[in-house]
Amino acid sequence: ILNVEQSPQSLHVQEGDSTNFTCSFPSSNFYALHWYRWETAKSPEALFVMTLNGDEKKKGRISATLNTKEGYSYLYIKGSQPEDSATYLCAPYYGQNFVFGPGTRLSVLP
């Protein structure tokens, strides 16, 4: 069973703060990495699909980078807003199925 780690487990930031989280995953046989945003009482929604070493993706105030050689990805949120409060999941893909990390729960305080 592949071990995917995310840190921190949870964090609280003030509105306007910038923040970042980490996803660590086994780099052997890696195909792609997905980031999902999961709001309470809703279902996970895809943020980014990343495949190549050095990939950088951006959607509004949220961006992500990927290092496939060392097996990690960073998710950045610039100027956090209360609506960014959610759990952020990373899920590397190894050829057939995804392996989900436990998530980082972000709370943005107004």
Place this chain on the structure above:
Amino acid sequence: NAGVTQTPKFQVLKTGQSMTLQCAQDMNHEYMSWYRQDPGMGLRLIHYSVGAGITDQGEVPNGYNVSRSTTEDFPLRLLSAAPSQTSVYFCASRITQGGMVNEQFFGPGTRLTVL
């Protein structure tokens, strides 16, 4: 498009009872899967299917059965419910095209409690 739909949204069972969680998608996706979500853990794959008539086990398949008779439907059956199966269950689907890894679309989830 309705996307991925799941029924029921909530269910309470007694130990030993059986039931089927329904999942349907209207996006003509070949790949469908079932996950369970437990506190402090990531989504864990129960079973998956790469097309009608084809199913396979994921990480935690024990106590569950699946079938895929059509592209649209992928029901999950609990054979004899146990308290350890208390969880939130998510169905997901995605396109599989030429090896491309496309995003998964998730259903709204079914919250199951086994007493």
